Amino acid sequence: MKKIAIIGSGPTGIYTFFSLLNNKTPLSISVFEQEKEAGVGMPYSAEDNSRLMLANIASIEIPPLFITYLDWLKTQSQTHLARYGVDKNSLHDRQFLPRILLGEFFRDRFLAIVEEAKKRGFAVQVYESSCVTDIDAHADGVTLSVNNKPFRENVDLAIVATGHVWPDEDEATRAYFSSPWSGLMDAEVRPCHVGIMGTSLSGLDAAMAVVMQHGTFVDDQFRLAEKSQKLKMTLMSRTGILPEADFYCPIPYEPLAILTQAVAEAEIKKGADGLLDRIFTLMVKELRIADPQWCDAINLHRLNADTLLDAWFADRKKHDPFLWAEDNLQEVVRNKHEKRTVAWRYAVLRLHDVVGEIVPHLNKKDSERFKMGLARVFIDNYAAIPPQSIRRLLALREAGILSILTLGNEYELDIGNDRTVITTQDTTWQFDVFIDARGQKPLKTKDLPFPTLRKQLLATGDEIPDVGEDYTLQAPESLCGRVAFGAIPWLMHDQPFVQGLAECAERGKAMAKAAEKPASRPRRKLFFVEN
Structure with missing residues (x-):
């Protein structure tokens, strides 16, 4: 054998x-x-x-x-x-x-x-x-x-x-965890100010690992234990944007009309130079067929592979992340009940697999462009989280426990033995316990x-x-x-x-x-x- x-x-x-x-x-x-x-x-x-x-x-x-x-x-x-x-x-x-x-x-x-x-x-x-x-x-x-x-x-x-x-558990201290899976699950986190770097799924996991020690969720409300009244948690990232709730769509996926697997393979054969921009042009055509109203709303015809990212997050950045999460949750629940598919979301979801196939064939410059632009759009789309996770975040906010911090692109992170300090141009924050929850690198x-x-x-x-x-x-x-x-x-x-x-x-x-x-x-x- x-x-x-x-x-x-x-x-x-x-x-x-x-x-x-x-x-x-x-x-x-x-x-x-x-x-x-x-x-x-x-x-x-x-x-x-x-x-x-x-x-x-x-x-x-x-x-x-x-x-x-x-x-x-x-x-x-x-x-x-x-x-x-x-x-x-x-x-x-x-x-x-x-x-x-x-x-x-x-x-x-x-x-x-x-x-x-x-x-x-x-x-x-x-x-x-x-x-x-x-x-x-x-x-x-x-x-x-x-x-x-x-x-x-x-x-x-x-x-x-x-x-x-993940980093070894040996790196963890009473005040610092290098990931949510590096000793956090077995650690006793005292009721204090907890900072969590990351606002996506890993950050939410870290938050749940902490709050489970200090209270319970009952009917979409969080009840904090009397002994844990000093617990405060801050989720943070460069953008301060929370993931959206998972949305309803047909599964298995319906076929794409323009940017099919065969079309993507044909573009790859044409060579690396200009590949990313050619694929983006085809993406625009696909999205235009799927949802012309949304395309007009974000001026998609004026965007390119580098500028779509800003347009994608522009409206969310203008709103309080918890208010946006609440509205998005209501929309998702309503759509799932009515079995209604948001066409542009579904189109982007189906596109990510096809577009992902071109990445090994991009030249070095376009690989970097993709990583900093379109990749983040696709990840935000397909990494939507369970609606129940959004409800729990909102419950923690209502309980006065959870806040969101937008760090921006320029900040200093100083991890000490007993606390972590984050400094931006305007403000300094101190955390008694700090958890790095930025996911797999x-x-x-x-x-x-x-x-x-x-x-x-x-x-x-x-x-x-x-x-x-x-x-x-x-x-x-x-x-x-x-x-x-x-x-x-x-x-x-x-x-x-x-x-x-x-x-x-x-x-x-x-x-x-x-x-x-x-x-x-x-x-x-x-x-x-x-x-």
Whole structure:
């Protein structure tokens, strides 16, 4: 049997394993998971989340694993679901449910995949509490080190399906947390002034991790405990803009009329020079067909790939973020009840996948333009958050606990042992506890946790791993066909929309093909855009 190692058993690893079942010849598959329980994934584990934290995706959007998430939920007891505040009788496929519950689904489906693989004649071994600490690809295969010791046998293909990379918990203090997942969940945060850097989903997660220690949400109101009256929280970012609520739209997505996949591929073949601007022109035509009234309202015909960002956020910047959130929530709830789709929002949502395909083919200048402009528009659109999360933010504001701070582009951040100070040209703020919640940052080859693989890749001079269509490493030659690299932080440079469960499933499907044959052509270009 061909021997396959899957390193990491979160969503990317699970969907890769699931796709490997399509291999006509049974495989020997070894799954390595550094945590105590395989098949959950850090974003959905009980250790890294509270029951207040909602998954940012509904069942209708989650790729099935033999069955859908909704079908699995219907097999759970009313008592079990009630522990998460979920009523079994009101389940539907557009609900946003606690992240930990989704983790249970993935664990159950992982075990189902293991069982099915064995039925089909696959040899399967699952190694839990087993951290792969090195990867050495050579002529005889791939040698792994597990928990700093050589694994007993080589494999033919190592699939790197590790997920997000957060700073070590050792960096956390009583006054500072380098991410919401670096010791915050286990820490006791005293009632004080808490500053949270980031106003998107990660910032909201940090806020929920804090407030769960000091009160409860009841009927969209927050009741602060008597002993916690000194608690104040400030969410902050350069713009001070909150994400909008998830909006209703047809799923699966309706086809685009102008900027289709085939059209985008044809534009890519014309060359990198002018590619971004050509694609933007096609975007404008697509949006004009979808919603001409909105296009006129923002003067889209006068905008370009660099100026759309300002127009996109212009109206929101003029309003109080909480008032905007309240109005947006009401609109979203009304539209979902009426099953009404806002045409321009839906068009932008469908466009992001197609436009994302051009990013590896942009020249260096246009890559930077895209990152600073259109990428932020698309991310704001598709990263809309559950309406319930908006309700909780509004409840915290009404309770007098939460405020929003707009920092602007120029500020100084001074992290001290007992407090953090932020200084702008006009004002200084002091925070007793500070949480950096700006999300996953793109990483470079030098950040790889596998010493031998890191040395091999650095010898090529590439600052980011060069992968093919099936995500196998393309250089040096000794690695070709032996390591499939699907680790999100290292893919984010030219795949800005790589995060998400649908993307995990697509990546897993692509990497599973590496078990059959090498990639036919490179996926990415060989240059790096500094962040």
